[in-house]
Amino acid sequence: MDTIKIAIYGKGGIGKSTTVANLAVAFAEQGLKVMQIGCDPKADSTIYLHQGQPIPSVLDLIRNKGNDFALNDMVTEGYNGVLCVEAGGPTPGQGCAGRGIIAALDKLAEKGAYEQYKPQVILYDVLGDVVCGGFAMPMRDGHADWIFIVTSGENMAIHAAANIATAVQNFQSRGYAKLGGLIVNRRNVAREMEKVEELAEDIHSRIVGVLPHSPLIQEAEEQKATLMEAFPKSDMADCYRQLAGQILAVCREE
Amino acid sequence: MNQASRLLSTYTADVSGVCSALYELGGLTVMHDASGCNSTYNTHDEPRWYDRPSMVYISALKEIDAIFGGDDKLIRDIVETARQLQPRFIAIAGSPIPMLIGTDFSAVAGVIEQQTGIPTLGLATNGMHDYLSGISMALCALARRFCHTPVATVGSHQPSVNILGATPLDFSITGNIEALCQAFQSNGYEINSCWAMNSDLDQLANASAAQINVVVSSSGLALAQWLKAQYGTPYFVGIPWGKQGAEAYFHALKQTLTSGQDGCFYTGIASQSSGKQVLIIGEAVNASSVKAALLLQKGWGNIQVACPFVENTSLLDAQDIALQDEKQLRQLMEQADVVIADPLYRRFRKNDKAQIFVDWPHEAYSGRIYRQQIPVLVCEHFDLWQKGWLKVK
Numbered sequence: 001m002d003t004i005k006i007a008i009y010g011k012g013g014i015g016k017s018t019t020v021a022n023l024a025v026a027f028a029e030q031g032l033k034v035m036q037i038g039c040d041p042k043a044d045s046t047i048y049l050h051q052g053q054p055i056p057s058v059l060d061l062i063r064n065k066g067n068d069f070a071l072n073d074m075v076t077e078g079y080n081g082v083l084c085v086e087a088g089g090p091t092p093g094q095g096c097a098g099r100g101i102i103a104a105l106d107k108l109a110e111k112g113a114y115e116q117y118k119p120q121v122i123l124y125d126v127l128g129d130v131v132c133g134g135f136a137m138p139m140r141d142g143h144a145d146w147i148f149i150v151t152s153g154e155n156m157a158i159h160a161a162a163n164i165a166t167a168v169q170n171f172q173s174r175g176y177a178k179l180g181g182l183i184v185n186r187r188n189v190a191r192e193m194e195k196v197e198e199l200a201e202d203i204h205s206r207i208v209g210v211l212p213h214s215p216l217i218q219e220a221e222e223q224k225a226t227l228m229e230a231f232p233k234s235d236m237a238d239c240y241r242q243l244a245g246q247i248l249a250v251c252r253e254e
Numbered sequence: 255m256n257q258a259s260r261l262l263s264t265y266t267a268d269v270s271g272v273c274s275a276l277y278e279l280g281g282l283t284v285m286h287d288a289s290g291c292n293s294t295y296n297t298h299d300e301p302r303w304y305d306r307p308s309m310v311y312i313s314a315l316k317e318i319d320a321i322f323g324g325d326d327k328l329i330r331d332i333v334e335t336a337r338q339l340q341p342r343f344i345a346i347a348g349s350p351i352p353m354l355i356g357t358d359f360s361a362v363a364g365v366i367e368q369q370t371g372i373p374t375l376g377l378a379t380n381g382m383h384d385y386l387s388g389i390s391m392a393l394c395a396l397a398r399r400f401c402h403t404p405v406a407t408v409g410s411h412q413p414s415v416n417i418l419g420a421t422p423l424d425f426s427i428t429g430n431i432e433a434l435c436q437a438f439q440s441n442g443y444e445i446n447s448c449w450a451m452n453s454d455l456d457q458l459a460n461a462s463a464a465q466i467n468v469v470v471s472s473s474g475l476a477l478a479q480w481l482k483a484q485y486g487t488p489y490f491v492g493i494p495w496g497k498q499g500a501e502a503y504f505h506a507l508k509q510t511l512t513s514g515q516d517g518c519f520y521t522g523i524a525s526q527s528s529g530k531q532v533l534i535i536g537e538a539v540n541a542s543s544v545k546a547a548l549l550l551q552k553g554w555g556n557i558q559v560a561c562p563f564v565e566n567t568s569l570l571d572a573q574d575i576a577l578q579d580e581k582q583l584r585q586l587m588e589q590a591d592v593v594i595a596d597p598l599y600r601r602f603r604k605n606d607k608a609q610i611f612v613d614w615p616h617e618a619y620s621g622r623i624y625r626q627q628i629p630v631l632v633c634e635h636f637d638l639w640q641k642g643w644l645k646v647k
Contacts, residue, residue, distance in 0.1 A: 063318050094323025096355045103321055 003114070004251045007124035007138040007177060010150035011160035015185040017045045018217060018226075019150055020125040021082075022237075024049065025228035026244035027121045028080040035075075035119035036082055037108070039138055040127035041089025041097045049078030052224030057088020058104035071111040079229050083117055097127070098134020105137055129160055130167040139168065139177040146180040146251050148208065151199065153184075153192025158199050165203035180250045181208035183243065188213050208250055209243035212236070257579050261601045265562060266423060266618045268379040270299040271388025271473065272347040273310050274421040277302055279396070279455045282309040282341035284332055286357065287349035287381070289314035298621030299385075301427045309341055320351050329365050336370045342455050343399070344374040345392065353380035373399055384563045385423050385618050386537065389473035393418070393449050397477055397484075400459040404485065413465040413511055414444035416481070418489070419474025420451045423618035424537055426628040433632035434470070437494050441504045449477060466490060466511050472538045472569050482516070491539060491569055492519025496547030496636035518569070520546035525573055526555030533586055535560045535577075535595035536616060538569040544594065544614075545574075547636055560586055596620050597627075612643045 010016045017038070024036045038045025043057040055076040061069045078084040087104035089097040108114075114122075124138035138144050147168050151161040161182065168179045184196050184207055193210070200207050220230035228237050269285050273295055276283050285292050292312050296303045300310075313319075313328050328346075336344055344366060346359055363376030375395040379388050415438055420431050431451045438445060446464035447457040461467075467478045467489040478489035490510045494500035503519045510517035520542040532548065534541045534557065541559040548554040559574035560583065561567055567576040577583050580602075587593055587602045594612040596619045603611050615624035629639040 059318070059321060063322060090322040094325060094355075095319075095321050096323075097321075099317070099355075100321040103317060 003118075003120055003122060004146075004248065005122045005124075005144045005177075006146045006148060006180070006247065006251065007126055007144035008148050008150060008183075009126050009130070009164045010128075010183075010185075011157040012128040014150050014152060014157050014160075015211075016150050017125050018048075018221075019183060019185060019211065019240075019243075020123050021046060021049055021226045022228045022240040023244050023247070024082045024121075024123055025080050025226055026237075026240045027123075027248075028082050029228075029241070030244070032120045033118065034082045034121045034123065035113070035117060036078075036084055036123045036125065037105070037138075038084075038086040038125050039101045039105075039135075040087070040125065041092070041100065042127075043086035043088045045125040046076075046078060046082075046084035046086060048221065048224060048226045048229075049082050049084050050076060055084060055086055057086040058107050059088035059100050062103065062107060071113055071116055074108065074111065075113060075117065079226065083119060085113070096134070098132040098137075101126075101134040102137045105143065109142070130164055136167065136171065136176070139171060141175050144177040146247075147177045148180045148183055148247060150183045150185050151196060152187040153189045153195045154187055155195075158195060161199060162203060165205065169203075179203070179205050180247065181206045183208060184210040186211060186213050208246045209239075211239055211243065214239075259580055262580055262583075263598050263619060266294070266299045266385045266621075267381045268383040268385060268388030268391070269347045269349055269381050270295050270618075271385035271390075271421070271423065272345065272377050272379055272392040273388075274300060274385070274423050275389040275392040275450050275473075276345055276396070277308045277310070277450075278306070278452070279450060279458070280309075280342040281345055281455075282311070282332070282336055282339055282343070283345045283347065284311045284313055284328075285347050285349060286313045286328060286352050286359075287315055288312075288351065292349070294621075299423065299618070301422050301617065301622065301625060309339055311335065315349075315351055320355055323355060323357070325357065325362055329362060329369070332366050333369045336366070336372055341372060343396075344370070344372050345377055345395070346374070347377045347379045347388070347392075349379070349381040353378075353382070375399060384565060386471065386473040386563060387565060389419065389421055389423070389471075390476045393474065393477045394480055396450075396455075396458060397461065397480055400455060401461050401481075401484070402459055404462040412442055412444045414446040414463065416446050416461045416464040416467045416487075417448040417474075418467055418469050418477050418481075419471035419539070420448050421471075421473070422451070424471045424473075424540055424616070425451070426615075426617045426625060428625070428628045429630045430628075430632060433630050433635060434493065437500060437632050438468075441500075449474065461485075462487070466507070468492075468507070469539060469569075471540060472563070474539075475569060478516075488514050488516050490517045490519065492546070493540060493543040493631075494519075494633060495543045495631040496550065496640075497634045498550040499543065499547030499636065500633040502546070502550055519543060521571060523549050525549060525557045529553070529555035530591040531589055532557040532592040532594065533560055533590035534558070534614075535562065535583075535593070535599055536614065537561065537563065537618075538567060538574075541594075542569070542571060542574065544631070544636075547631075558586070597624050610643060 089100040359376030367374040494503035
């Protein structure tokens with residue numbers, strides 16, 4: 001099977017990393033080899049896949065060792081065999097995080113990460129909005145084929161999602177990734193589903209899954225684990241499994 | 255595509271202007287840029303590079319420094335270098351990469367100064383403006399930092415002047431600045447300081463002692479205005495090119511000195527609509543002074559200056575032109591009977607042997623290529639240069 005390459009975008013703080021890490025485990029449960037690449041200078045996308053212990057980011061390795069490091073220095077195997085990578089980036093307020101993502105993803109490809117590990121699913125967890133070229137890198141040709149946007153019914157989340165959808169649309173002529181759909185991470189605000197459905201209609205897309213608000217997610221984080229690891233038999237874990245199935249279905253449509 | 259330069263070269267950028275202005279003053283100048291990107295500076299833009307040492311460095315910015323900001327490394331490297339070399343001051347000038355990543359040069363300079371105790375100037379150049387902007391920025395920063403209020407001295411019999419905006423990028427090292435200073439002295443003026451050739455930092459710091467400031471390129475205007483605001487010193491714009499030009503020049507300069515009102519040598523020396531059409535391409539003050547020198551002679555009337563720097567046009571006469579693009583220049587050159595310009599402009603020479611093209615090399619444009627041909631134009635030197643091409647008029 002061809003590698004399924006997915007980038008997850010959405011407003012900052014909307015729950016992208018939590019969703020991506022749980023999806024990674026859900027895909028792994030299906031026997032798929034999964035690589036999760038955090039594209040955020042904070043380098044904490046995969047943290048609950050390895051008991052809350054930070055891993056060296058690609059950019060830290062480049063900064064400290066030049067090119068004198070191995071592929072497995074960049075890739076750490078986490079829970080359920082999920083391959084964890086963190087792009088990393090500058091300290092807040094300095095440098096260029098967007099350029100950092102480009103350099104990190106280039107280095108990953110240069111070191112042969114995709115050929116060596118042969119992941120069947122690659123998940124790019126991208127920081128916030130598409131504010132510059134660097135944040136569009138995961139949707140460029142050779143990276144993700146599909147974009148999914150995490151949103152709630154909160155107005156700011158919807159505005160960010162609409163903005164990201166516009167960026168995806170603008171890049172269609174370049175053969176960049178296609179918009180797969182919206183993932184609703186519920187915050188239980190008024191008219192939540194109605195507002196997200198309106199958004200889906202406006203951007204000519206669809207809702208591929210709905211994640212209810214669950215206190216178990218925070219409990220799992222207290223245990224420095226994903227919900228899929230800490231509460232695998234919970235209803236919420238089933239929600240992630242169901243979402244993983246729906247995403248795979250979308251990606252296999254074409 | 256009108257704004258693209260398809261045939262012509264470009265003038266050197268602001269960062270080279272900074273380095274040129276500060277070259278002789280004993281400072282440590284650091285261009286914050288990738289190594290290699292600024293080699294044009296020492297190979298083309300700086301004629302003093304091989305004969306006169308100066309502490310000009312490149313930070314050798316790498317991609318990873320751009321990603322991480324690299325401020326700490328930049329600061330560490332400069333502090334370490336400054337501790338070894340003990341410069342009079344430190345200047346850091348930017349390039350396109352720091353501009354894109356938003357490097358705060360003023361803040362970086364502050365940290366360096368705190369750590370070294372050496373006055374440090376943060377100059378937010380970005381390589382996208384012309385060299386005149388860089389010179390102007392550097393000279394003004396120096397003045398704000400080092401100029402002090404006049405110290406009461408025994409009055410001199412002769413008035414003294416500061417020459418503002420003199421760098422090899424506009425005047426080369428072929429003798430123009432020396433001849434210029436000589437001309438002032440011959441006409442009864444003392445040179446208080448020259449910003450910034452053949453003067454040291456202490457002389458510049460004492461600029462407030464001069465009775466008048468003379469702006470010899472548009473890069474000196476902002477400094478003249480600052481000195482006026484700070485010390486009330488009037489300024490006079492222009493260069494005494496040509497014998498007749500020099501006579502008129504020093505007459506007008508004296509009026510400015512007496513009245514205390516700012517003046518300009520070439521304003522009011524109007525061009526005529528008849529006669530051969532002459533086009534002079536160059537920096538506003540320099541080219542306008544050549545125009546004035548010609549207009550003051552018999553037989554020259556229809557002269558226009560075309561200035562390739564749209565950012566530095568405030569010193570152009572109303573009838574002269576700030577060039578927008580190659581297309582406009584091509585049209586102007588086609589209409590001209592005589593073109594006075596850097597030899598690189600010959601590419602646009604009209605396919606007509608009747609047109610006279612006078613080579614007037616400009617270091618900021620063609621670098622070292624035609625340096626040996628750069629003429630001295632002060633006072634009578636101009637007339638000698640002119641004789642070379644006048645016979646074909």
